[in-house]
Amino acid sequence: MSRENQDRPIDVVREEAIDRLIVNYGHGELSLEAFERRLDQALVSNSSSEISELVADLHLQADKGYADQKRAELALDYDYGAARDVEYMINVFGGSNRRGPWNVPKEIRMLNLFGGGEIDFTEAKFTHPSVRIKMLTLFGGASIYVREDLNTISKTISIFGGTDNSAPSNRGSDAPAVIVEGLVLFGGTSIEIKRTIKEIFVDFANRIRGIHRPSSSHAEARESGATPLFRDKQR
Numbered sequence: 001m002s003r004e005n006q007d008r009p010i011d012v013v014r015e016e017a018i019d020r021l022i023v024n025y026g027h028g029e030l031s032l033e034a035f036e037r038r039l040d041q042a043l044v045s046n047s048s049s050e051i052s053e054l055v056a057d058l059h060l061q062a063d064k065g066y067a068d069q070k071r072a073e074l075a076l077d078y079d080y081g082a083a084r085d086v087e088y089m090i091n092v093f094g095g096s097n098r099r100g101p102w103n104v105p106k107e108i109r110m111l112n113l114f115g116g117g118e119i120d121f122t123e124a125k126f127t128h129p130s131v132r133i134k135m136l137t138l139f140g141g142a143s144i145y146v147r148e149d150l151n152t153i154s155k156t157i158s159i160f161g162g163t164d165n166s167a168p169s170n171r172g173s174d175a176p177a178v179i180v181e182g183l184v185l186f187g188g189t190s191i192e193i194k195r196t197i198k199e200i201f202v203d204f205a206n207r208i209r210g211i212h213r214p215s216s217s218h219a220e221a222r223e224s225g226a227t228p229l230f231r232d233k234q235r
Contacts, residue, residue: 020062021038038055102124106128110134151168159186167191
Protein backbone atom coordinates (compact mmCIF):
# COMPACT_ATOMS: atom_id res chain seq x y z
CA MET A 1 0.00 0.00 0.00
CA SER A 2 1.25 3.47 -0.81
CA ARG A 3 2.16 5.85 2.02
CA GLU A 4 -0.53 8.18 0.63
CA ASN A 5 -3.24 5.61 1.37
CA GLN A 6 -1.70 4.77 4.72
CA ASP A 7 -1.98 8.39 5.86
CA ARG A 8 -5.55 8.93 4.66
CA PRO A 9 -8.63 8.49 6.91
CA ILE A 10 -9.66 4.83 6.91
CA ASP A 11 -13.31 5.68 6.18
CA VAL A 12 -12.22 7.34 2.92
CA VAL A 13 -10.06 4.35 1.97
CA ARG A 14 -12.96 2.01 2.81
CA GLU A 15 -15.51 3.96 0.75
CA GLU A 16 -13.23 4.10 -2.30
CA ALA A 17 -12.49 0.36 -2.05
CA ILE A 18 -16.19 -0.49 -1.83
CA ASP A 19 -16.92 1.73 -4.84
CA ARG A 20 -14.24 -0.09 -6.78
CA LEU A 21 -15.62 -3.49 -5.76
CA ILE A 22 -19.10 -2.47 -6.90
CA VAL A 23 -17.87 -1.15 -10.26
CA ASN A 24 -15.82 -4.27 -11.01
CA TYR A 25 -18.59 -6.64 -9.95
CA GLY A 26 -21.12 -4.58 -11.90
CA HIS A 27 -19.02 -4.94 -15.05
CA GLY A 28 -18.48 -8.68 -14.66
CA GLU A 29 -14.89 -8.53 -13.39
CA LEU A 30 -15.80 -10.26 -10.10
CA SER A 31 -18.09 -13.18 -9.27
CA LEU A 32 -20.90 -12.63 -6.75
CA GLU A 33 -19.12 -14.87 -4.24
CA ALA A 34 -15.85 -12.94 -4.54
CA PHE A 35 -17.67 -9.59 -4.40
CA GLU A 36 -19.58 -10.47 -1.21
CA ARG A 37 -16.50 -11.97 0.44
CA ARG A 38 -14.38 -8.89 -0.25
CA LEU A 39 -17.23 -6.55 0.67
CA ASP A 40 -17.59 -8.28 4.07
CA GLN A 41 -13.87 -7.81 4.69
CA ALA A 42 -13.92 -4.16 3.59
CA LEU A 43 -16.81 -3.37 5.95
CA VAL A 44 -15.20 -4.87 9.07
CA SER A 45 -11.47 -4.26 8.57
CA ASN A 46 -9.78 -1.45 10.47
CA SER A 47 -6.56 -1.66 8.48
CA SER A 48 -6.03 0.61 5.48
CA SER A 49 -3.48 -1.83 4.05
CA GLU A 50 -5.89 -4.78 4.27
CA ILE A 51 -8.66 -2.79 2.61
CA SER A 52 -6.36 -1.61 -0.18
CA GLU A 53 -5.23 -5.19 -0.86
CA LEU A 54 -8.84 -6.21 -1.49
CA VAL A 55 -8.92 -4.12 -4.69
CA ALA A 56 -5.25 -4.18 -5.71
CA ASP A 57 -5.92 -6.65 -8.56
CA LEU A 58 -8.99 -4.82 -9.93
CA HIS A 59 -8.63 -2.63 -13.01
CA LEU A 60 -11.83 -0.59 -13.28
CA GLN A 61 -12.24 2.65 -11.34
CA ALA A 62 -15.39 4.52 -10.35
CA ASP A 63 -16.05 7.59 -12.47
CA LYS A 64 -18.45 10.54 -12.37
CA GLY A 65 -21.30 8.52 -13.87
CA TYR A 66 -20.99 6.00 -11.06
CA ALA A 67 -20.75 8.76 -8.41
CA ASP A 68 -23.92 10.43 -9.74
CA GLN A 69 -25.86 7.16 -9.74
CA LYS A 70 -24.64 6.27 -6.25
CA ARG A 71 -25.67 9.68 -4.92
CA ALA A 72 -29.12 9.40 -6.52
CA GLU A 73 -29.83 5.88 -5.26
CA LEU A 74 -28.02 5.45 -1.95
CA ALA A 75 -27.81 8.82 -0.25
CA LEU A 76 -30.18 9.41 2.64
CA ASP A 77 -32.99 11.60 1.37
CA TYR A 78 -33.13 15.12 2.84
CA ASP A 79 -35.64 17.89 2.30
CA TYR A 80 -35.39 20.11 5.34
CA GLY A 81 -38.53 22.10 6.00
CA ALA A 82 -40.87 20.00 3.85
CA ALA A 83 -42.93 18.45 6.66
CA ARG A 84 -44.89 19.55 9.70
CA ASP A 85 -43.04 19.79 12.99
CA VAL A 86 -45.31 17.30 14.80
CA GLU A 87 -47.36 14.30 13.71
CA TYR A 88 -49.54 11.99 15.82
CA MET A 89 -50.08 8.23 15.78
CA ILE A 90 -52.95 7.18 18.06
CA ASN A 91 -53.52 3.42 18.30
CA VAL A 92 -56.31 2.40 20.67
CA PHE A 93 -57.51 -1.21 20.24
CA GLY A 94 -56.06 -1.00 16.76
CA GLY A 95 -52.95 -0.15 14.80
CA SER A 96 -51.38 2.14 12.23
CA ASN A 97 -48.15 2.38 10.29
CA ARG A 98 -45.85 4.77 8.48
CA ARG A 99 -43.81 3.15 5.71
CA GLY A 100 -42.60 3.62 2.15
CA PRO A 101 -41.53 7.10 0.92
CA TRP A 102 -42.74 9.71 3.44
CA ASN A 103 -41.64 13.02 4.93
CA VAL A 104 -40.37 12.62 8.49
CA PRO A 105 -41.44 15.41 10.88
CA LYS A 106 -39.34 16.82 13.68
CA GLU A 107 -41.42 14.96 16.27
CA ILE A 108 -43.80 11.99 16.30
CA ARG A 109 -46.14 11.56 19.28
CA MET A 110 -47.40 8.00 19.59
CA LEU A 111 -50.00 6.45 21.90
CA ASN A 112 -50.39 2.66 21.91
CA LEU A 113 -53.25 1.57 24.16
CA PHE A 114 -54.18 -2.07 23.61
CA GLY A 115 -52.89 -1.50 20.12
CA GLY A 116 -49.71 -1.04 18.16
CA GLY A 117 -47.89 1.19 15.70
CA GLU A 118 -45.16 0.64 13.11
CA ILE A 119 -42.72 3.26 11.82
CA ASP A 120 -40.40 2.37 8.94
CA PHE A 121 -37.61 4.85 8.09
CA THR A 122 -35.90 2.83 5.34
CA GLU A 123 -37.37 4.86 2.44
CA ALA A 124 -38.19 8.04 4.35
CA LYS A 125 -37.19 11.60 3.49
CA PHE A 126 -35.76 13.42 6.50
CA THR A 127 -36.90 17.02 6.93
CA HIS A 128 -34.86 17.71 10.08
CA PRO A 129 -31.42 16.57 11.32
CA SER A 130 -33.20 14.43 13.90
CA VAL A 131 -36.63 13.02 14.67
CA ARG A 132 -37.85 12.49 18.21
CA ILE A 133 -40.46 9.78 18.84
CA LYS A 134 -42.33 10.43 22.08
CA MET A 135 -44.41 7.40 22.99
CA LEU A 136 -46.72 6.09 25.66
CA THR A 137 -47.30 2.37 25.33
CA LEU A 138 -49.84 0.71 27.65
CA PHE A 139 -50.69 -2.93 26.99
CA GLY A 140 -49.54 -2.45 23.43
CA GLY A 141 -46.46 -2.30 21.29
CA ALA A 142 -44.45 -0.37 18.76
CA SER A 143 -42.07 -1.50 16.01
CA ILE A 144 -39.50 0.89 14.56
CA TYR A 145 -37.39 -0.05 11.52
CA VAL A 146 -34.27 1.84 10.44
CA ARG A 147 -31.42 1.72 7.96
CA GLU A 148 -28.04 0.74 9.37
CA ASP A 149 -26.56 4.12 8.46
CA LEU A 150 -28.89 6.07 10.76
CA ASN A 151 -28.05 7.12 14.31
CA THR A 152 -30.51 5.48 16.70
CA ILE A 153 -30.89 6.43 20.36
CA SER A 154 -33.30 4.85 22.87
CA LYS A 155 -34.32 6.68 26.04
CA THR A 156 -37.48 4.79 27.00
CA ILE A 157 -38.49 3.82 30.54
CA SER A 158 -39.94 0.30 30.76
CA ILE A 159 -42.12 -0.94 33.63
CA PHE A 160 -43.47 -4.49 33.31
CA GLY A 161 -42.46 -4.17 29.68
CA GLY A 162 -39.38 -3.76 27.59
CA THR A 163 -37.55 -2.02 24.77
CA ASP A 164 -35.32 -4.03 22.45
CA ASN A 165 -32.91 -1.80 20.52
CA SER A 166 -30.73 -3.74 18.06
CA ALA A 167 -29.98 -0.74 15.82
CA PRO A 168 -26.60 1.05 15.76
CA SER A 169 -25.93 4.54 17.08
CA ASN A 170 -23.37 7.27 16.39
CA ARG A 171 -22.30 5.84 13.02
CA GLY A 172 -21.66 9.29 11.62
CA SER A 173 -22.09 12.85 12.75
CA ASP A 174 -23.84 13.82 9.51
CA ALA A 175 -26.45 11.03 9.61
CA PRO A 176 -29.96 11.83 10.85
CA ALA A 177 -30.76 10.72 14.39
CA VAL A 178 -33.83 8.74 15.42
CA ILE A 179 -34.45 9.34 19.14
CA VAL A 180 -37.03 7.14 20.88
CA GLU A 181 -38.23 8.15 24.32
CA GLY A 182 -41.22 7.67 26.59
CA LEU A 183 -42.88 5.09 28.83
CA VAL A 184 -43.48 1.42 28.03
CA LEU A 185 -45.87 -0.10 30.58
CA PHE A 186 -47.10 -3.70 30.20
CA GLY A 187 -46.01 -3.59 26.59
CA GLY A 188 -43.01 -3.67 24.30
CA THR A 189 -41.06 -1.63 21.79
CA SER A 190 -38.58 -2.95 19.23
CA ILE A 191 -36.05 -0.95 17.20
CA GLU A 192 -34.53 -3.02 14.40
CA ILE A 193 -32.36 -2.69 11.31
CA LYS A 194 -34.46 -3.44 8.24
CA ARG A 195 -31.70 -2.83 5.67
CA THR A 196 -28.04 -3.40 6.48
CA ILE A 197 -25.21 -1.54 4.78
CA LYS A 198 -24.19 -4.77 3.03
CA GLU A 199 -27.73 -5.32 1.68
CA ILE A 200 -27.82 -1.74 0.40
CA PHE A 201 -24.50 -2.15 -1.43
CA VAL A 202 -25.33 -5.59 -2.87
CA ASP A 203 -28.71 -4.39 -4.19
CA PHE A 204 -27.04 -1.36 -5.79
CA ALA A 205 -24.27 -3.50 -7.32
CA ASN A 206 -26.81 -5.93 -8.78
CA ARG A 207 -28.67 -3.05 -10.42
CA ILE A 208 -25.41 -1.89 -11.99
CA ARG A 209 -24.66 -5.43 -13.15
CA GLY A 210 -28.07 -5.56 -14.81
CA ILE A 211 -27.19 -2.46 -16.86
CA HIS A 212 -23.52 -3.10 -17.59
CA ARG A 213 -23.18 -6.66 -18.82
CA PRO A 214 -19.85 -8.04 -20.01
CA SER A 215 -19.49 -8.37 -23.78
CA SER A 216 -16.81 -9.26 -26.31
CA SER A 217 -16.07 -5.57 -26.82
CA HIS A 218 -15.24 -5.26 -23.12
CA ALA A 219 -12.83 -8.19 -23.35
CA GLU A 220 -11.16 -6.58 -26.37
CA ALA A 221 -10.84 -3.31 -24.46
CA ARG A 222 -9.16 -5.07 -21.55
CA GLU A 223 -6.74 -6.86 -23.87
CA SER A 224 -5.80 -3.55 -25.51
CA GLY A 225 -5.20 -1.97 -22.10
CA ALA A 226 -8.11 0.49 -22.35
CA THR A 227 -10.14 1.28 -19.21
CA PRO A 228 -13.81 1.77 -20.15
CA LEU A 229 -15.61 4.49 -18.27
CA PHE A 230 -18.72 3.72 -16.26
CA ARG A 231 -20.99 5.73 -18.54
CA ASP A 232 -19.55 4.21 -21.69
CA LYS A 233 -20.96 0.82 -20.75
CA GLN A 234 -24.57 1.84 -20.46
CA ARG A 235 -27.02 0.14 -22.80
